[in-house]
Every structure is written in C-alpha cells, then in structure tokens.
C-alpha cells in the first residue's frame with residue numbers, strides 16, 4: 001500500500017498570533033513554527049495503515065518555502081520513507097493551489113490513499129482534502145476518527161460529524177482527512193532522526209509539476225478581532241446570580 | 252442580475268436550522284450584488300422539506316432527488332449541487348459551515364472551477380464585488396478575502412447569520428432528477444451513531460454550560476449537565492475532556508470543534524486556551540468558574556468566580572432551581 005501524506009509548516013498552536021501594528025499581515029517575530037497538528041495525526045495514521053497492510057511506502061509532501069524541509073524531516077524521522085518539497089511562497093498559495101499541486105503529485109505517484117489534516121491551524125480553511133478528492137474524482141472521508149482497512153482495496157471510516165459519529169465505506173484510491181481523536185502521534189526517536197537525514201527528499205516546483213499558481217482566493221486585508229473586555233470578579237454564588245439576573249438579564 | 256444559490260441541508264427529511272442562516276447570508280449577498288436567490292435541496296423523499304423552504308423569498312426551490320442520495324456522501328451530493336449551480340447559472344453559491352457543509356462545499360467549488368471562502372462571518376461590498384470576512388489563526392485575526400473566479404463559493408458560520416424569518420409568499424418548487432453519475436461513486440454511507448439528547452442543539456441553544464479538565468473525572472461531568480438542565484441549556488466541553496472520552500466528540504467547543512454564541516456561556520473548570528476561546532468568545536455573556544485567578548478564561552469572562560467548582564456548582568444549580576420554583 002502506498003500512502004501520500006502532507007506536512008504543512010504552520011505557526012505553533014501555542015503562540016499568541018497578532019497582527020502587525022499596520023495590519024499588513026501577521027507579526028511573526030518570536031513565533032515558533034512546527035508541523036500542523038492535524039498533519040502529525042495524518043503522518044501517524046499513514047504509518048499505522050502501512051503497518052496494518054503489512055507493507056507499503058509513505059511519501060510526505062510539503063508545499064512552502066525551504067524551511068518546510070524541517071517538517072518533512074520530522075515526518076521522515078517519525079517513519080515516512082521519502083519526502084517531496086514543492087517550493088512556493090506561502091503568501092502566493094490558497095487551498096485550491098495546494099490541492100492542484102497535490103493532485104499533480106498524485107497523478108505521478110499513484111498513491112492508494114492520501115492522508116491530510118482536516119484543517120491547517122493557521123488559515124483554518126478546511127478545504128484542501130475535499131478539493132483534492134474532487135480534482136482526482138476520488139471518494140473522501142473527512143474528519144476521520146477511526147480507520148479500518150477492508151483488505152487493501154478500501155476502508156471503513158468513522159467520521160466526527162454534527163450529532164455523532166458517522167460511518168462510511170470507500171474504495172481506494174481515496175482521500176482521508178484527520179480529526180483530533182484519530183490517534184496520538186508518536187515522537188520521532190533519536191535513531192529515527194538520524195535515519196531521516198539520509199532519506200531521499202526531492203525538491204520541485206509548481207511549474208515543474210505543470211500547476212498554475214494564480215490565486216482564486218486573494219487576501220485583501222486583516223483586522224483584529226473585536227476586543228472583549230475582561231469583566232468583573234464576583235465573590236459568591238449569590239452575587240453571580242444577582243448579576244446574571246439583574247445586569248446581564250440572561251436568567 | 253446576480254444569481255445566488257443556497258445549498259440546503261436536510262437529515263432524514265428534516266431541514267437544519269443552519270440552512271436558514273445560509274438563507275440570511277444569501278439575502279445579504281443579494282443586497283450587495285443585486286438579484287435574488289434560489290435554494291437547492293438534494294436527497295430523497297424531500298416533499299416536506301421542499302415545502303418548508305418555500306416561504307423565504309427564493310426565486311425557486313430546486314428539489315433534486317436521486318436514489319444515490321439516499322444516504323449522505325460528499326461525492327454524490329457535490330455532483331447534485333454543482334449541476335444545480337450550473338443549471339441555474341449561479342454566480343454565488345452559499346452553504347452553512349456545518350460538518351456536511353464543510354465536507355461537500357469544497358467539492359462543489361472544484362466542480363465549478365470556483366474559488367471558495369470558508370466559515371465566512373461577514374459580507375461587504377468591495378469594488379463592484381464582494382469581500383468576505385473570515386476568522387483565521389483560531390480567531391486571533393480576521394482576514395478579508397476576495398474571490399477572483401466568476402463563480403464564488405462560500406460557507407458561512409451560522410452563529411454570525413441569524414436564522415432567516417419567513418418572508419411570506421410561496422417560492423415555486425422545481426422538482427427534477429438530481430444529476431448524479433452513480434457509476435462514478437466509490438463511497439457509501441453506512442450509518443450514524445447518533446448522540447441522543449433531549450437537550451437543545453449546542454449550536455442553537457441560548458444557554459451553554461461547558462466543562463473542562465477541572466472536573467477531574469468523567470463522573471463529575473454531571474455537575475455540568477445538572478446546571479445545563481436546570482437552565483434548559485446545552486452542554487459543551489473542552490477538547491481535553493472529549494479526548495479523555497468523558498463526553499461525545501460533538502460536544503467539543505472551539506477552533507476545531509463547534510462554534511457557539513449563546514446568550515449565556517458558562518465555562519466550568521476550563522482554562523481558556525485560544526483554541527477553546529475561538530469557539531465561544533462570541534457569546535453574549537460569559538461566566539467562568541475556575542480556581543486559578545490567572546486562568547486566561549477570565550480575560551474574556553464578564554463574570555468570573557475564582558473558586559473551587561466542586562463547592563460552587565451544587566450551590567449554583569440548587570439556587571437557580573429554587574429561583575425558578
């Protein structure tokens with residue numbers, strides 16, 4: 001079984017993200033970067049699926065500037081076999097461009113499964129997996145919570161949806177996007193990190209893949225979210241009830 | 252004349268309230284770009300839902316049925332909706348950012364060669380077209396985007412667009428076979444393990460009581476549920492307790508869970524990580540109960556009670572219950 005998995009480089013989910021004072025973009029001073037948490041879950045899922053299938057290959061892809069090599073190496077240290085970096089300026093990407101780049105790679109690599117995160121925690125778009133699946137004409141299971149292989153030809157996937165957990169079955173090749181409860185990603189081991197340094201990493205570009213990067217969705221500005229002022233501390237339950245009934249009128 | 256198409260969502264012949272938020276967004280869009288909107292409804296056995304959609308001022312309600320739509324799958328529904336968008340000549344396609352909306356709508360956009368903006372919270376005029384405002388980085392930044400393609404697809408965040416009121420009149424229902432290529436479908440709906448609850452929907456409730464890791468163990472979550480039931484509210488949770496398996500997945504409030512904006516949100520034993528705040532800081536009144544005075548949740552709380560929840564929750568529930576008599 002061959003799996004393609006993504007590793008997007010994003011701002012650390014624990015950093016406090018703020019606009020630059022002139023609102024022209026995000027202030028990235030003192031912000032750390034790491035692999036998108038949903039991609040870590042996708043990498044773990046890819047490794048587990050190959051294990052479950054008995055054999056196979058996992059190829060990790062990142063689209064971004066050369067720093068994204070770090071996330072590819074991290075995925076290889078976790079166990080992915082090889083990597084592909086598609087060099088592109090992050091500011092010149094939208095979810096659609098990423099999906100079309102990935103589609104071009106799928107045409108070349110012919111994976112059985114593509115595993116992605118359900119969303120990137122910077123842009124919060126939640127689109128790439130679905131767009132990719134449609135461009136390829138493949139089935140999809142978004143928001144995966146549990147994946148059970150049906151032999152090597154398909155899978156039954158439980159999905160986190162409004163109102164509960166939905167089960168679908170699909171046949172490969174297919175796209176699966178991960179939700180938080182799918183697994184707990186492993187840490188890269190020291191030997192893993194050493195091995196990753198020697199694993200093959202191919203560098204390419206969108207134009208080499210024949211993908212036009214003109215943006216369908218373009219940023220035209222930013223604003224800070226409306227500020228919520230911290231309210232008051234109440235000392236007792238009675239005082240809280242009095243505030244809720246009198247001042248806030250919500251009970 | 253711009254044509255807008257709303258993608259309606261139904262489950263087993265029941266319309267979702269979120270669809271009526273998408274209708275409100277379509278009405279706003281029509282104000283900006285002119286023209287009117289149609290509604291597309293896909294599935295099987297849709298007569299009642301189609302009828303329920305007629306009093307909202309749509310030019311037409313397109314009732315698209317096909318046996319391949321009997322169970323929901325993104326592949327089949329995207330085909331049906333994209334064909335409807337082409338057939339109506341829609342320039343704008345609007346759906347609610349529910350789990351189904353998020354699942355299908357990008358596929359519709361791909362089929363239409365359209366750019367898509369997700370989880371939009373506001374629409375405005377921009378150089379003859381539309382600017383879409385959407386939260387990014389867990390709501391720490393609001394981005395404005397424009398879409399450069401002729402057809403534009405958006406999902407809208409239901410909490411930011413009130414449920415549409417019926418405007419009277421009766422839109423004509425146009426019933427036709429949905430355009431689905433059954434042979435191309437390689438996915439099948441198997442079933443839904445539904446979280447049965449007599450409480451209001453988390454995303455519609457006017458009161459939400461949420462619990463976090465401060466509750467210490469699963470059995471203590473009933474302190475949260477009792478308060479919710481006393482106030483007729485819904486129950487939410489932080490990621491930490493959902494991951495721990497104390498409560499169902501779909502109770503998670505936050506950046507990667509549900510977004511709620513009730514009149515009253517009570518966070519019990521929740522620290523207030525940015526990912527959690529992203530899902531609730533649009534609430535009208537926020538109450539935090541936490542024993543750590545430095546917990547970030549207090550930075551957004553209108554009323555903070557720095558106290559041990561195990562002492563406070565029974566007292567609060569009891570006193571509210573006796574107020575109601």
Ligand SMILES: Cc1cc2nc3c(=O)[nH]c(=O)nc-3n(C[C@H](O)[C@H](O)[C@H](O)COP(=O)(O)OP(=O)(O)OC[C@H]3O[C@@H](n4cnc5c(N)ncnc54)[C@H](O)[C@@H]3O)c2cc1C
Pocket residue numbers: 013037038121462463464465466488489490491492503504505506507508509519520521522523524525526527530540541542543546558559560561
């Ligand atoms: C990719 C990603 C996505 C995420 N998405 C979400 C999301 O959608 N929603 C979400 O909620 N989180 C999300 N998180 C997780 C988030 O970062 C936090 O880890 C989580 O919200 C913490 O949950 P908590 O507040 O219950 O637990 P904690 O942070 O452990 O807080 C527990 C609180 O309880 C208080 N407490 C303890 N005992 C008592 C007591 N006896 N009485 C009163 N107070 C007490 C403590 O002071 C503390 O403030 C996400 C994280 C990542 C990386």
Ligand SMILES: Nc1ncnc2c1ncn2[C@@H]1O[C@H](COP(=O)(O)O)[C@@H](O)[C@H]1O
Pocket residue numbers: 006007008009036038039042061062063064093095098115116117118119120121123124125126127128129
């Ligand atoms: N630049 C990128 N490189 C690699 N994977 C990406 C990139 N952007 C998005 N993805 C993948 O697509 C998923 C959904 O992203 P989005 O639709 O942008 O929220 C992410 O979780 C990643 O798995």
